[in-house]
Amino acid sequence: MRVTQEDIIRAIMDPESDMPDGLVTPQGLPASERFNVYRNNVAVSLVEALQTTFPLLVNSLGEDFFKAMAGFFIRKHPPQSPVLMLYGDQMPSFLEDFEPVQKYPYLSDIAKLEIALVQSYHAADSKSIDPAFLGSLPPEQLMDSKLSLAPSVRLIRSPWPIYQLWRFNTVANSPSPQPVAEDILVVRPDFDPVPQLLPPGGGAFMEAIVSGKTLNEAVTHAQKEDNSHDLALTLGVLLQGKGLTAVTKGKI
Secondary structure (H helix, E strand, O other), X not given: OOOOHHHHHHHHHOOOOOOOOOOEOOOOOEOHXXXXXXXXXXXXXXXXXXXXXXXXXXXXXXXXXXXXXXXXXXXXXXXXXXXXXXXXXOHHHHHHHOHHHOOOOOHHHHHHHHHHHHHHHHOXXXXXXXXXHHHHOOHHHHHOEEEEEOOOOEEEEEOOOXXXXXXXXXXXXXXXXOOOOEXXXXXXXXXXXXXXXXXXXXXXXXXXXHOOOOHHHHHHHHHHHOOOOOHHHHHHHHHHOOOEEEEEEOOO
């Protein structure tokens, strides 16, 4: 019986499965011992890659629990790319269905934030505009314009206090998180990405900008969600994070 690549991958990802028939050493003997060593090395490498991507999850769940959970994850979602630094983008949906963590529904959004940080770090470089440029535009022209975002910008909207949870786990002496919804903009002002908390309505504003709306349309969208939305504060987060690369005429 011919052994296929799919058979080998399936067996590597599942430590409880048997070695595929037909795998032998150069001497023609069954290669079960070598195969098990290789399978274990692959599993360890994937778990370590996930630990690197999701330090907040590791800290929240504990290293032993995370490693055990990661074993289930890699069997359900084997890597589709040789670039392990980007492995794990299906973790949020996995956590939503993983029974042992159903009491902690915010973990899925924590995973979204950690993935966004990794993606932002590896995103292409770009040149941000001078903040003074916005102030030089006539108000009517500015409001009718569209904003182009840096490739490193990521938006995460959550019903959970994910920014507070991030600070609590990464910044010393941070207060305990309070139960509020939070929207985060991941920006990369220098070499490393950072999450920034958006003001009320800021998530809706950025959602509209990402979808290609004009500044005026984005403001309207934000005010429908929260009429106290402060445009200057939201733009400040974007500009300070060097997340704005161009301002273009909206209507053609």
